[in-house]
Amino acid sequence: MFRAVAVIALLASSTFALPQSPGQAYTGTAGNTTVAGDSSGPDSNGKYVIEGEGIRAYFIAYGASISNLFLNDTSGIERDVVAGFDNASYYEVDRQHPHFGGVPGRYANRIKNSSFVIDGETYNITPNENPTPDNPQGLDTLHGGPDGWDWRNWTVVAHTKDSITFSLTDPDGKEGFPGEVVSYVTYTLGNMTWDMRMVALATTKVTPIMLSSHTYWNLDGFANNETATALNHSLWLPYGGQRIDTDPILIPTGDILANQPGSLNDFYTTPKQIGANFSNPDLLGNCGNNCTGYDTCYLTNRIAPYDWTAGETPVARLRSAWSGIQVDVFTDQDAFQIYSCGGQNGSMALKSTQGLHGVEDRPRTIQQYGCVVMEVEDWIDAINQPAWGRQEKQIFGPGDEPYVLRASYRFSTNETAVGLLGVGSG
Ligand SMILES: *[C@@H]1O[C@H](CO)[C@@H](O)[C@H](O)[C@H]1NC(C)=O
Ligand SMILES: *[C@@H]1O[C@H](CO)[C@@H](O)[C@H](O)[C@H]1NC(C)=O
Ligand SMILES: *[C@@H]1O[C@H](CO)[C@@H](O)[C@H](O)[C@H]1NC(C)=O
Ligand SMILES: *[C@@H]1O[C@H](CO)[C@@H](O)[C@H](O)[C@H]1NC(C)=O
Ligand SMILES: *[C@@H]1O[C@H](CO)[C@@H](O)[C@H](O)[C@H]1NC(C)=O
Ligand SMILES: *[C@@H]1O[C@H](CO)[C@@H](O)[C@H](O)[C@H]1NC(C)=O
Ligand SMILES: *[C@@H]1O[C@H](CO)[C@@H](O)[C@H](O)[C@H]1NC(C)=O
Numbered sequence: 001m002f003r004a005v006a007v008i009a010l011l012a013s014s015t016f017a018l019p020q021s022p023g024q025a026y027t028g029t030a031g032n033t034t035v036a037g038d039s040s041g042p043d044s045n046g047k048y049v050i051e052g053e054g055i056r057a058y059f060i061a062y063g064a065s066i067s068n069l070f071l072n073d074t075s076g077i078e079r080d081v082v083a084g085f086d087n088a089s090y091y092e093v094d095r096q097h098p099h100f101g102g103v104p105g106r107y108a109n110r111i112k113n114s115s116f117v118i119d120g121e122t123y124n125i126t127p128n129e130n131p132t133p134d135n136p137q138g139l140d141t142l143h144g145g146p147d148g149w150d151w152r153n154w155t156v157v158a159h160t161k162d163s164i165t166f167s168l169t170d171p172d173g174k175e176g177f178p179g180e181v182v183s184y185v186t187y188t189l190g191n192m193t194w195d196m197r198m199v200a201l202a203t204t205k206v207t208p209i210m211l212s213s214h215t216y217w218n219l220d221g222f223a224n225n226e227t228a229t230a231l232n233h234s235l236w237l238p239y240g241g242q243r244i245d246t247d248p249i250l251i252p253t254g255d256i257l258a259n260q261p262g263s264l265n266d267f268y269t270t271p272k273q274i275g276a277n278f279s280n281p282d283l284l285g286n287c288g289n290n291c292t293g294y295d296t297c298y299l300t301n302r303i304a305p306y307d308w309t310a311g312e313t314p315v316a317r318l319r320s321a322w323s324g325i326q327v328d329v330f331t332d333q334d335a336f337q338i339y340s341c342g343g344q345n346g347s348m349a350l351k352s353t354q355g356l357h358g359v360e361d362r363p364r365t366i367q368q369y370g371c372v373v374m375e376v377e378d379w380i381d382a383i384n385q386p387a388w389g390r391q392e393k394q395i396f397g398p399g400d401e402p403y404v405l406r407a408s409y410r411f412s413t414n415e416t417a418v419g420l421l422g423v424g425s426g
């Protein structure tokens, strides 16, 4: 029997060296944890800071979200490379809710027709996307429903100098899902690394579980003085030879497609700038109805069991030649979503730590294509595609092994200049 107490102990254990972090009255001791509300609790913006070598991040209880991630670029200038808001209270106030940096759950991405079948029983969950006159709430469920996990305040159960653990108990029947799910998410910073571990336990009934981290990246800290977009970021998906086919509202059709070398969706044969193919009219509709760009679930098939922790090729590398900041993503997950922020329209405020200050002709908002979302995940909507055989990865009951997601984001600075045609560079 898997005990939640054991999970906390497992997740919270951490080693670090004092001294205290700047501007923070940190009082914990090595190997011990502190809880929300004490002196290591949130700052005046409702944020919890943790630090590693060359990296500093802020998290908020809302959605167990990352709100700031600071790294130095090749010029030694600090860049805040994730989208978010200046304070924790604003996340609930903003109604556009782009799932900024949080943990979508209990089932990330879309669920076809807001329903699924387990053991012959049909479950209808709450729709929240693509409303029509006949279906005013929507045709499908995105990221766990209208009150999914990244719309709720999690509990901070542990906070050390270099790690933070959040917990959420999702009650039986919430958003229509069967059974209670108890989840723990731990983020840890190391030497230019951000590691995450997500655990979820189905405590009372059999239910689908699929989590992710929904972080919006701009590796220039939205401060690139030549472009407001992230289209010059180069992306490499070394295992991304296949993708899940989707319909115009991004629901999987059941087909798995090959990404032909040189095609729009090929990021595996060589790194390519996100915007490399934006002049190709065929890119219109590639991320759903009237959307140009990517909102695509790539498979990251490797030969299991694979050791994702050491030496292996990352499932993704994102890099901006302007800042030189590069991130390599390692994960135990079998799929990886790329969203090129086609839905941004300049209405989302930048943080005070981002953007160009003192330049009047650049609005302090996120422009269309101004960011890239990268989501470690399992095959999307596999609960409605039994032929894919993903049940063991996505359906959990009491007494089962827990759902586990692990990922490691490893940062570096890479001074390679941008090259011709955006291939092998950027
Ligand atoms: C944790 O704190 C307790 C009480 O302050 C102390 O006795 C113990 O040695 C600490 N453990 C570690 C690993 O530092
Ligand atoms: C960036 O470099 C400065 C100067 O060396 C240093 O004080 C700061 O901590 C660095 N930032 C990060 C996030 O490591
Ligand atoms: C929180 O941030 C938002 C957006 O930047 C800002 O409008 C609001 O005034 C801030 N609220 C507080 C309490 O600081
Ligand atoms: C969630 O946390 C934010 C920031 O601390 C706070 O403003 C808000 O009231 C909280 N919401 C709930 C439902 O507790
Ligand atoms: C921008 O997008 C947001 C969120 O989808 C929407 O609420 C808003 O109306 C849009 N604004 C414009 C000008 O299209
Ligand atoms: C969609 O869900 C509704 C409500 O459960 C059900 O009546 C309908 O048959 C489903 N449609 C499809 C195509 O599965
Ligand atoms: C961090 O990693 C770099 C490069 O791998 C290494 O040179 C450096 O010594 C490490 N720093 C610490 C404190 O371990």
Ligand SMILES: *[C@@H]1O[C@H](CO)[C@@H](O)[C@H](O)[C@H]1NC(C)=O
Binding pocket: 225, 226
């Ligand atoms: C753009 O930013 C770079 C890097 O900070 C700087 O070297 C360059 O002078 C800036 N260019 C302009 C036109 O401001």
Ligand SMILES: *[C@@H]1O[C@H](CO)[C@@H](O)[C@H](O)[C@H]1NC(C)=O
Binding pocket: 262, 263, 264, 272, 276, 277, 280, 421, 422, 423
């Ligand atoms: C996509 O862009 C790459 C790099 O510029 C180019 O080699 C390739 O031919 C383009 N593919 C299509 C289908 O436009």
Ligand SMILES: *[C@@H]1O[C@H](CO)[C@@H](O)[C@H](O)[C@H]1NC(C)=O
Binding pocket: 290
């Ligand atoms: C399609 O998108 C473009 C720009 O993104 C927008 O101007 C246009 O109104 C959209 N058309 C429809 C039919 O939604």
Ligand SMILES: *[C@@H]1O[C@H](CO)[C@@H](O)[C@H](O)[C@H]1NC(C)=O
Binding pocket: 224, 226, 227, 232, 273, 322, 418, 419, 420, 421, 422
């Ligand atoms: C964007 O990349 C192109 C090559 O594809 C390069 O010519 C251009 O200078 C880059 N712009 C910026 C702002 O990095």
Ligand SMILES: *[C@@H]1O[C@H](CO)[C@@H](O)[C@H](O)[C@H]1NC(C)=O
Binding pocket: 234, 271, 319, 326, 414, 415, 416, 424, 425, 426
């Ligand atoms: C730096 O970026 C270049 C261009 O994308 C790439 O070829 C090279 O492998 C990267 N270097 C490292 C150490 O990751």
